[in-house]
Amino acid sequence: MRDFNIAEAGDVRNGLASDVYFERSQSLLRGFPDAMVTAEITVSGAHFPWILFSGLDEVITLLEGKRLELRAIPEGTVLRHRDDSGIPVPFLTITGPYREFAVLETEMLGFICQSSGISTYSSIVRKACGDTPFFSFGIRRMHPGISPMIDRAAYIGGADGVSGILGARLIGESPVGTIPHAVSIIYGDSAVFEAISKSDKKEGPKVALIDTFEDERFGAVKAAEMIPDLDYVRLDTPSSRRGNFPAIIREVRWELNQRGFSKVKIMVSGGLTAEDIPALKRAGADAFGVGTSIASGKTVDFSMDIVEVEGKSISKRGKFSGKKIPLRCENCHAVRVQTGDDEAICRCGEKMKPMQKDFLKGGARVSAYEKPKQIRKRALEELAYFSAEEGEQ
Numbered sequence: 001m002r003d004f005n006i007a008e009a010g011d012v013r014n015g016l017a018s019d020v021y022f023e024r025s026q027s028l029l030r031g032f033p034d035a036m037v038t039a040e041i042t043v044s045g046a047h048f049p050w051i052l053f054s055g056l057d058e059v060i061t062l063l064e065g066k067r068l069e070l071r072a073i074p075e076g077t078v079l080r081h082r083d084d085s086g087i088p089v090p091f092l093t094i095t096g097p098y099r100e101f102a103v104l105e106t107e108m109l110g111f112i113c114q115s116s117g118i119s120t121y122s123s124i125v126r127k128a129c130g131d132t133p134f135f136s137f138g139i140r141r142m143h144p145g146i147s148p149m150i151d152r153a154a155y156i157g158g159a160d161g162v163s164g165i166l167g168a169r170l171i172g173e174s175p176v177g178t179i180p181h182a183v184s185i186i187y188g189d190s191a192v193f194e195a196i197s198k199s200d201k202k203e204g205p206k207v208a209l210i211d212t213f214e215d216e217r218f219g220a221v222k223a224a225e226m227i228p229d230l231d232y233v234r235l236d237t238p239s240s241r242r243g244n245f246p247a248i249i250r251e252v253r254w255e256l257n258q259r260g261f262s263k264v265k266i267m268v269s270g271g272l273t274a275e276d277i278p279a280l281k282r283a284g285a286d287a288f289g290v291g292t293s294i295a296s297g298k299t300v301d302f303s304m305d306i307v308e309v310e311g312k313s314i315s316k317r318g319k320f321s322g323k324k325i326p327l328r329c330e331n332c333h334a335v336r337v338q339t340g341d342d343e344a345i346c347r348c349g350e351k352m353k354p355m356q357k358d359f360l361k362g363g364a365r366v367s368a369y370e371k372p373k374q375i376r377k378r379a380l381e382e383l384a385y386f387s388a389e390e391g392e393q
């Protein structure tokens with residue numbers, strides 16, 4: 001018996017967390033010689049205007065030590081799933097004996113499908129927020145076994161911080177959070193505000209939840225009066241009580257300013273999506289906590305296909321055969337997928353460079369570990385090439 005309904009690390013490494021049909025094919029093929037193949041992982045359909053790729057870290061961990069080569073587009077790259085002429089972009093290219101990695105297909109796809117879905121939705125929230133900070137508060141809606149992955153992906157996608165303890169440890173930041181409503185319910189708002197006012201600012205910004213019992217406007221003023229160095233009032237108003245949320249924020253801002261608390265900022269949370277953000281920002285929200293919409297970001301539908309067997313181009317119907325190389329223009333970010341590594345010149349006149357990097361050669365890591373902070377930085381630079389108004393692909 002296992003304690004929780006979760007695959008443990010050993011199960012994942014052994015392919016036990018895979019679909020059975022890979023294992024079945026392995027036993028069916030006993031007696032056949034193994035074949036040297038190249039497989040590519042592309043996106044079959046996307047629900048997002050762009051993809052902010054993540055989850056590769058775990059694929060590398062899974063494949064390390066196997067007799068194969070892994071080339072891939074680095075995490076934090078932002079791109080569309082097809083090139084400018086409509087050819088699917090190979091995000092990962094694996095070359096090796098088929099049976100060396102076949103049974104791990106489900107797991108490899110699972111890592112990148114879910115993580116990229118979360119990091120991509122987080123990047124859409126990032127676009128909506130502009131320079132306004134937002135934090136990932138969504139792990140409570142997901143299985144705890146994957147909470148570090150969720151927080152890492154949300155952070156890489158652009159979140160300024162995460163609420164999870166393990167997630168924050170993984171990304172090398174302090175977790176961000178307030179006190180739960182429950183504490184106010186048990187001890188009363190006044191006792192909690194007094195405790196916050198006595199707390200040490202070194203432990204993080206001072207945030208007071210103001211809507212446990214009272215109207216937001218009165219709660220905000222009360223908190224600001226009781227906590228002299230208060231950074232944020234947090235409105236975590238459930239939608240059933242909200243009425244017109246921007247109007248509530250405007251009123252809280254006005255009332256705080258009227259009483260000399262213009263420095264106290266307003267943090268807003270409670271079932272927010274990217275679409276909700278612009279109106280709340282205009283009304284005066286200074287920071288957002290975004291939970292379920294990021295943590296449950298729709299998965300990116302990656303799939304794996306064989307494109308070469310023993311060096312010969314071959315593929316199933318509907319797929320493009322042959323090993324392909326995605327190139328990108330350093331100047332205008334145009335993407336072109338081609339066979340062969342001939343140099344290509346972009347329409348704009350600049351050189352196009354290969355987007356994939358070598359990650360494993362003969363199973364050994366050949367690229368340095370990249371910290372989530374560095375990946376996030378690059379992702380945000382790349383995100384600047386995309387506009388929030390771009391439609392679905």
Ligand SMILES: [Zn+2]
Nearest residue numbers: 329332346348
């Ligand atoms: Zn160009």
